[in-house]
Amino acid sequence: MKYATLNNGVVMPMIGYGTYQTPARITEKCVLEAINSGYRSIDTAQCYGNEKEVGIACRKSGITREELFITTKLWGCSGYQDTLHSIENSLKNLDLDYIDLLLIHEPAGDVYEIYRAMETFYKNGKLRAIGVSNFLEERYLDLVNHCKIIPAINQVETHVFRQQKKLRDLECQIGTKHESWSPLACGQNNIWNNPKLLQIAKNHNKSVSQIALRFLLQQEIIVIPKSTNLEHMKENISVLDFDLEVEEMQAIKELEVGHSLFNWW
Numbered sequence: 001m002k003y004a005t006l007n008n009g010v011v012m013p014m015i016g017y018g019t020y021q022t023p024a025r026i027t028e029k030c031v032l033e034a035i036n037s038g039y040r041s042i043d044t045a046q047c048y049g050n051e052k053e054v055g056i057a058c059r060k061s062g063i064t065r066e067e068l069f070i071t072t073k074l075w076g077c078s079g080y081q082d083t084l085h086s087i088e089n090s091l092k093n094l095d096l097d098y099i100d101l102l103l104i105h106e107p108a109g110d111v112y113e114i115y116r117a118m119e120t121f122y123k124n125g126k127l128r129a130i131g132v133s134n135f136l137e138e139r140y141l142d143l144v145n146h147c148k149i150i151p152a153i154n155q156v157e158t159h160v161f162r163q164q165k166k167l168r169d170l171e172c173q174i175g176t177k178h179e180s181w182s183p184l185a186c187g188q189n190n191i192w193n194n195p196k197l198l199q200i201a202k203n204h205n206k207s208v209s210q211i212a213l214r215f216l217l218q219q220e221i222i223v224i225p226k227s228t229n230l231e232h233m234k235e236n237i238s239v240l241d242f243d244l245e246v247e248e249m250q251a252i253k254e255l256e257v258g259h260s261l262f263n264w265w
Contacts, residue, residue, distance in 0.1 A: 001013050001038070006129050012177075015217070018225060019031065020045070027054060028054075032061055035068075037234050037237060039233070040063070041068075042070055043224045044072050044073075045072055072102060074087070078110060084120070087117065101130070111143055115143060119147070133154070152176065158178065160194075162259070180223050183212065183221075184209055188261040191212065215244060218243065
C-alpha cells in the first residue's frame with residue numbers, strides 16, 4: 001500500500017474504499033470484503049446512513065483498530081453546539097473511541113463554527129485529522145483564512161474529466177492533501193469506452209479503471225473507489241505495480257472537460 005502523510009504527521013492510505021450509496025443492508029458484507037482484499041481506509045458519511053455497519057465490519061474484520069483508517073463526514077450541522085452533538089453521534093454510530101478523519105461534507109451552515117467544533121474534538125484526541133469536502137477554491141481559501149488548524153484533506157469530485165488542477169495547486173501551497181471522490185467518474189462520459197484510456201490500458205495490460213486510478217495516484221491524489229463487486233474491489237486496489245509514461249499522463253490530462261459531471265458546483 002502507498003501512504004500519504006498529512007500536514008499533522010498522520011499517515012493515511014492513498015487508496016481507500018468508498019461506501020457512497022451502498023445500502024446499509026449490504027454495507028457490512030462489502031466493507032468486510034474490501035478489508036479482506038487489502039483495503040485499510042474506509043470512507044463513509046453521516047448522510048450515507050451506513051456508519052453503524054461500517055463500524056461493525058471493522059470490528060468483525062479482525063484487523064487491529066490502529067491498522068484501519070476511518071473517515072466520516074458531517075451533514076446538516078449549522079453551528080458549534082449542534083456540531084459537537086453530531087460528532088458524538090458519529091462516534092456512537094461507528095462505535096469507535098476516535099475517528100481518523102472527519103470532514104465537513106459541503107460548505108453549508110456556519111462553516112467557521114462547525115469547523116471550530118471539529119477543532120475542539122481534534123484537540124481532545126477524538127479526531128486524528130480534520131478537513132473538508134466539496135470546498136472549491138473560494139470557499140476553501142476563506143476557511144483557511146479563518147481557522148486555526150489547516151484542513152488536512154479536501155475531498156472533491158476529481159477524475160480524468162475533472163482534474164481540479166487549480167484547486168490542487170492552491171492546496172499544495174497551503175498544506176492540504178487532495179482526495180478524489182468518484183475517481184472513476186461513476187462511469188459517466190462513457191469513460192469505459194474512451195479511446196485514449198482503452199489504448200493506454202492495452203499498453204499496460206490493465207483495465208480502464210486501473211488507468212484512471214493510476215493517473216490520479218501518480219499525481220499524489222488520494223482515491224476512494226467504490227464497488228460492491230468483489231472482483232472490481234480487487235482490481236481497483238491493484239494499481240501500484242506499474243507507472244504511466246509522461247506521454248500517457250499528458251494524453252489523459254487532455255480529457256479535462258472543465259466542469260462537474262454531476263452538477264455539483
